[in-house]
Amino acid sequence: MxxxxxxxxxxxxxxxxxxxxxxxxxxxxxxxxxxxxxxxxxxxxxxxxxxxxxxxxxxxSPAMASAKALLPALRELQTKQREIGEMSALLTDLTPMYEPLMFAGIAAESLQSIPDLAAVRQVITELSTRCQGEVLTSQPGGARPEPVLDEATERTVAMLKRGVVMRTLYHHAAQFSRPTVRHVDMLTSLGAEVRTLSDAFTRLLVFDREVAVIDLRGRRTGALLVRDPSVIDFLVMSFERAWAQGTPFPVSYSRDHVVAVSDDLKRNLLRLFVEGHEDKVIAKRLGISLRTYQRHLSEIMKRMGARNRPHAGYLVHKLRLLERDS
Structure with a gap:
């Protein structure tokens, strides 16, 4: 046309x-x-x-025709633009009112920060009372203070007597703490399973695979309450992976067992040392004090004939190359 x-x-x-x-x-x-x-x-x-x-x-003329043909459309466009602007301004004004409510709802439903130790203990006690089927716990850091163990005993015993299945992970170093050994002996006599692990894992409690309590970043005495199913699944999966690598917590010792545990700890210590982690980080991951870590490292270096730390790293690397080529 x-x-x-x-x-x-x-x-x-x-x-x-x-x-x-x-x-x-x-x-x-x-x-x-x-x-x-x-x-x-x-x-x-x-x-x-x-x-x-x-x-x-x-x-x-096209100029006059243009005015007649386009003016109504332009007026309609201006009206639409004004309506869009007003609507956008309204939505922008309402957004700050909605977002805090939305995130508050999410927090109440899936994540909740618990800032102080007394509140954390109250929440754990309540969750322990409600727990019906299973509780998974992991307690890194080696030996646990006796007052902490005493505080947890009553609710733990009550769960086990109700038939709740309990599995607990400790660091290897916890095996050499008498209060911890007594606590574990009591737990296992009531049916709980306890294992130890040399490498790092997170502090965790999971109740009936529905709610979990984990460390609150930046607050040593606080905790984060987790209800989100996807996060719970991830935490349980992480626990199961660590559990599969653990060994049963012994309440009596043989010389061979002590040597095996010590050797396992030293192997992991040496691995983390060669990877370049700081002393404090390694000690924390192994659940031992910084002084104990330094003593173990000194013994390893002496046994290897290393003059200093760089020399120790070189010797370990050389040994690995020889083992790989043999």
Missing amino acids: GDLLHETYAYAAQRQDVSVEELRQWSELPAAEIDKVVEKLLELHLLTPRAGTVDRLVAV
């Missing part, structure tokens, strides 16, 4: 006025086709009826 529209407009513009019938005769095209072109020119305001006539049409 483009070329025909241009030609028809040019023909009409060359005359003072023109009728539709004249345009049909001029084009020599089917009447229906030229009628469509005339209708489009009228729609664009490029043709308009001559005042005082019935069938005469007059060409209108």
Whole structure:
């Protein structure tokens, strides 16, 4: 239609006025086709009826036609833009009102910060009372203080007597703490399972695989209460992986066992040392004091004949290369 529209407009513009019938005769095209072109020119305001006539049409300049054709659309667009602006401003004003409520709801439903030790103990006691099927616990850091063990004893015993299945992970170093050994002996006599591990794992309690308590970052005496199912699944999976690598916690010792535990701890100590971790980090991961870590490292270096730490790292690396090539 483009070329025909241009030609028809040019023909009409060359005359003072023109009728539709004249345009049909001029084009020599089917009447229906030229009628469509005339209708489009009228729609664009490029043709308009001559005042005082019935069938005469007059060409209108494109500038004037543009004003007539586009002005309504421009006015409508301005109205829409104003409505969009008002709506956007309203939504922006309402957002600060909604987000705190939304995040508060999420926190109440899936994550809850518990800032102080007394509140943490109260929550754990309540969860222990409600627990019906299983509790998973991991307690890194080696020996646990006797007051902490005493505080946990009553609720732990109550769960085990109700038939709750309990599995607990400690660091290897906890085996050499008399209060911890007595506590574990009591737990296992009631059916609990306890294992130890030499490498790092997180502090954790999971009740019935529905709610968990983990460390609160930056608050040693605080905790984070977790109810989100996806996070719970991840925590349980992490626990199971660590559990599979653990060994049963012994309440009596043989020389061979002590040697095996010590060797395992020293192997992990040496691995972390060669990887370049700081002394404090290694000691924490192994659940031993910094002084104990330094004593073990000194014994290892002496046994290896290492003059200093860099030399020890070199000797370990060389030994690994020899073992790989042999």
